[in-house]
Amino acid sequence: xxxxxxxxxxxxxxxxxxxxxxxxxxxxxxxxxxxxxxxxxxxxxxxxxxxxxxxxxxxxxxxxxxxxxxxxxxxxxxxxxxxxxxxxxxxxxxxxxxxxxxxxxxxxxxxxxxxxxxxxxxxxxxxxxxxxxxxxxxxxxxxxxxxxxxxxxxxxxxxxxxxxxxxxxxxxxxxxxxxxxxxxxxxxxxxxxxxxxxxxxxxxxxxxxxxxxxxxxxxxxxxxxxxxxxxxxxxxxxxxxxxxxxxxxxxxxxxxxxxxxxxxxxxxxxxxxxxxxxxxxxxxxxxxxxxxxxxxxxxxxxxxxxxxxxxxxxxxxxxxxxxxxxxxxxxxxxxxxxxxxxxxxxxxxxxxxxxxxxxxxxxxxxxxxxxxxxxxxxxxxxxxxxxxxxxxxxxxxxxxxxxxxxxxxxxxxxxxxxxxxxxxxxxxxxxxxxxxxxxxxxxxxxxxxxxxxxxxxxxxxxxxxxxxxxxxxxxxxxxxxxxxxxxxxxxxxxxx
Amino acid sequence: xxxxxxxxxxxxxxxxxxxxxxxxxxxxxxxxxxxxxxxxxxxxxxxxxxxxxxxxxxxxxxxxxxxxxxxxxxxxxxxxxxxxxxxxxxxxxxxxxxxxxxxxxxxxxxxxxxxxxxxxxxxxxxxxxxxxxxxxxxxxxxxxxxxxxx
Numbered sequence: 146x147x148x149x150x151x152x153x154x155x156x157x158x159x160x161x162x163x164x165x166x167x168x169x170x171x172x173x174x175x176x177x178x179x180x181x182x183x184x185x186x187x188x189x190x191x192x193x194x195x196x197x198x199x200x201x202x203x204x205x206x207x208x209x210x211x212x213x214x215x216x217x218x219x220x221x222x223x224x225x226x227x228x229x230x231x232x233x234x235x236x237x238x239x240x241x242x243x244x245x246x247x248x249x250x251x252x253x254x255x256x257x258x259x260x261x262x263x264x265x266x267x268x269x270x271x272x273x274x275x276x277x278x279x280x281x282x283x284x285x286x287x288x289x290x291x292x293x294x295x296x297x298x299x300x301x302x303x304x305x306x307x308x309x310x311x312x313x314x315x316x317x318x319x320x321x322x323x324x325x326x327x328x329x330x331x332x333x334x335x336x337x338x339x340x341x342x343x344x345x346x347x348x349x350x351x352x353x354x355x356x357x358x359x360x361x362x363x364x365x366x367x368x369x370x371x372x373x374x375x376x377x378x379x380x381x382x383x384x385x386x387x388x389x390x391x392x393x394x395x396x397x398x399x400x401x402x403x404x405x406x407x408x409x410x411x412x413x414x415x416x417x418x419x420x421x422x423x424x425x426x427x428x429x430x431x432x433x434x435x436x437x438x439x440x441x442x443x444x445x446x447x448x449x450x451x452x453x454x455x456x457x458x459x460x461x462x463x464x465x466x467x468x469x470x471x472x473x474x475x476x477x478x479x480x481x482x483x484x485x486x487x488x489x490x491x492x493x494x495x496x497x498x499x500x501x502x503x504x505x506x507x508x509x510x511x512x513x514x515x516x517x518x519x520x521x522x523x524x525x526x527x528x529x530x531x532x533x534x535x536x537x538x539x540x541x542x543x544x545x546x547x548x549x550x551x552x553x554x555x556x557x558x559x560x561x562x563x564x565x566x567x568x569x570x571x572x573x574x575x576x577x578x579x580x581x582x583x584x585x586x587x588x589x590x591x592x593x594x595x596x597x598x599x600x601x602x603x604x605x606x607x608x609x610x611x612x613x614x615x616x617x618x619x620x621x622x623x624x625x626x627x628x629x630x631x632x633x634x635x636x637x638x639x640x641x
Numbered sequence: 642x643x644x645x646x647x648x649x650x651x652x653x654x655x656x657x658x659x660x661x662x663x664x665x666x667x668x669x670x671x672x673x674x675x676x677x678x679x680x681x682x683x684x685x686x687x688x689x690x691x692x693x694x695x696x697x698x699x700x701x702x703x704x705x706x707x708x709x710x711x712x713x714x715x716x717x718x719x720x721x722x723x724x725x726x727x728x729x730x731x732x733x734x735x736x737x738x739x740x741x742x743x744x745x746x747x748x749x750x751x752x753x754x755x756x757x758x759x760x761x762x763x764x765x766x767x768x769x770x771x772x773x774x775x776x777x778x779x780x781x782x783x784x785x786x787x788x789x790x791x
Contacts, residue, residue, distance in 0.1 A: 320661055362716070366707050370746075538741075538758075539739070541718075541738060543765075546765065555727045
């Protein structure tokens, strides 16, 4: 109980409150713009948070994350263009409702469903997270090593469509993480006699490049010169039928549970939660044929499911150091830039910060009720009148200012640009980017832990697999890596 | 084509992994073992991707670029911006970028472009230079105006 009281008092200051309100509004705007996504927005935001209080920085991350997941529903309903990948399922019933002249009602359902999903998810984070963190008190260097390897293996295998490419991406991240002076031996590694490489490649510089430049290049390719007209954005108020809201309670409950479960799984994202929730609502419905033709339950399920994934994805990230999705990896990056080491010890060494962030996830979900009302949604929808082509230079400028202010070094701009171009082409050939960042975050922890474990055991490598918890984690990692191979072999056999 | 792309991708990372392992072999003790293992694993994964693509019987279409001209314009403009942001100054280079990219991509509303460039650069200046007081590359016209001093 003390943990929650201290955590809540930490965020009840003007800085974190303003950060949460402002960033939730900004998040809705970002989600409403097709082509922009929460990952890119948070990547752009992180460099600017260096000098901020960590709770202000994390409040901004929470607001952008929750806000943009709801904001993605606005173009999904009005235009059948998902603002974020997690809003794809919202288009199925949202757009048919908009065509019937019920866009305002559909947006209201999306707003309430997003807020409810987010609140349930935050409550799950606040209850399950501390329990899971207690287990980590039993961990030694060998367990820390396996936790890092398991995290990377699970994200490498589960993110994307090709497990080999996912693991390749994680190894790239691990190798980038070894660049610079080795903290244990003092040896310079992969520095190519460049003094600016002695500290290694800055995580945020690479992260901004990888996550912000590819969407910019895609926007340039798409070349939207017009934006929408005012007539396309006119919303008519349509009242709810009697009992219509009450009928959604079951859908909200079911979708929240699905979203939370998906969020806890490393590698699965909001889009999976939305699809599973949508299918579950359809299967449970008395009238499944009405789904896809403008059934409000479809919007409620999809939006509640994708927002219920948000805070739940932070459960493994904050308690074990394994991010459930890319945004959770970015949250770990945010902690790193504030001098905190993500991993199993985080919960015990910085309980106020972790607890404060949990409350920020909860409060920003509640804020969606306030900022996502009908009047506000009308304002947010207007952002779509802006021609997409103007966003290309705007985001490039924000990327450069964000990266330049970290170290004041022009060379970082080139590193960011190179990382972005590499990220653009890697995505095109189905190499996921999240494991690269995760490798950079968890790589140093994995290396230091394995070397400490070997020092303690005087070079006896069996120490890494003979302790009970590390043996379980090693087996889980092996299972995670072998799973796609077994699946492929089974599929081959079934085909033959 | 998917297979051609995957063979190239696999070979690139096999070479990078091999080079990383070879460089790590010159590092002392445990500080070299870890990156050497990573280099070898990267090389093996790259070789697996290339070999898998080479023996695959199906070969689908997977365009690497959807609008080549627009992509090249954005890349050249981005690289030029990164190169000019220090010599020209942050806001001068940013204003030029805001004006040039939309025009180069075919946006033909000059007044809209100028107004949005002015509003955006002003907002960036207010947030980063006035409110957050972040040090950014000095403007060339300020340097010239003060006789070339820093």
